[in-house]
Amino acid sequence: MANQFVCCLLLLIAATSTNAQFITHSGIQGGVAAPSGARSYVVSVKGSGESIICGGALYNDVTVITVASCLVFLNPEKLLVGVNNGTKTVKVVAHLSHPDYGFYTTEHDVALLKLAESVSAEYVKLPSKTPVTGSAGIVTGWDANNSLVDVSETIIARADCVSGKYDYDDDDVLASNVCGLADNKACNAVAGVPLVSDNQLVGLLSWGAACANDKNPAVFTDAFAEKSWIESNVNSL
Template structure:
């Protein structure tokens, strides 16, 4: 498996040979902080899909999970733009209501339309957001979108959710996992990444590292309570000191996400 790298940053995904370098590895779990002790994985604790019913993951037509996502309405999922572009729309599937990937719980639905900003070209340049419009309605509670910038205050505890790798270069998780990470100030994130853009990005993580998203977490949700503030986008390695995770700043795109979600409503004649 080969990781994508652009200068000093590593995108949170890895190409799989099985699908000819087109789809990405599953979401990696993230680690909870510990007092002096190294976390047993980079991945925190198992999470209940009942507590986070809006957490979903993406697969190709063969069931290979490669990214995460989040329900923003019964017929729309927000994810990272680089996830939406990883496979053809006709091969893209959303899996919802499934805590353990080894089961057949929940629902698997195709995607009938994809919205990506025209300005997107590279996660490290921002605008890494997409809306997937579903072919069927899902019976799970969607996430809330932010109304203002209050959840982005430095030190705010946010929760990141994902299914995949349990360490940088490690094995993937079969279960949905979660971990808490503090929001980093724009100045702090800018000190870590010269290409940081406060309009389109937000960082979260601890100075000492240990807690982070990782390869395959791309597109998964960063929430404060049940409000979506970020989508896993990119970073330098996983859980490295001084290198917090970089997320798409959802507030910047909340209006477009709402508009695209509303246009995704299924009409029956």
């Protein structure tokens, strides 16, 4: 529990000291350039200053799946979503965070955004099963130049993440989480960037206790655990 508390405390300090804006991201370190024209399901969530606050994934032509922690200190209806690697910017007209999202625990860290207009891009599919330890995935986000980069991840099921092999316990990684280790120890991705495996959305980056440390995998919102909530609410925005 202490790990999430520290992350949330830092987020609170950042928000109150920067007029409710997150710390400007320094960009992913250790990623490799995403294939040209690929990963158009990845979107950036921006504040009024056009800086990237969080990431997200396109579920359909008007719906973004992101993390609820991205919306805590901000007016979601003033946010902008960058699609097709920022070549198009769309306003947000509706939003919904999971009703059981816990600020201090980061439990159920998932939210939906409805775009003001339809966008043409790739869309993610929700997973058909619980993530399995050892599966390969890709996290896609932005480097310091706001270029899309990929980070190869080894997925770790929640039960294995709290088994004692890593520095997490049952109070840190919850039933709505899955973990991932960056194969090349890359770090500094913003919250909400998607973890995809076999063309399915495995998770959304929620938090992490350390960078480039094999004892501290990144913690993602488990898309399979939230699948029912997403599917039952996506058409009600």
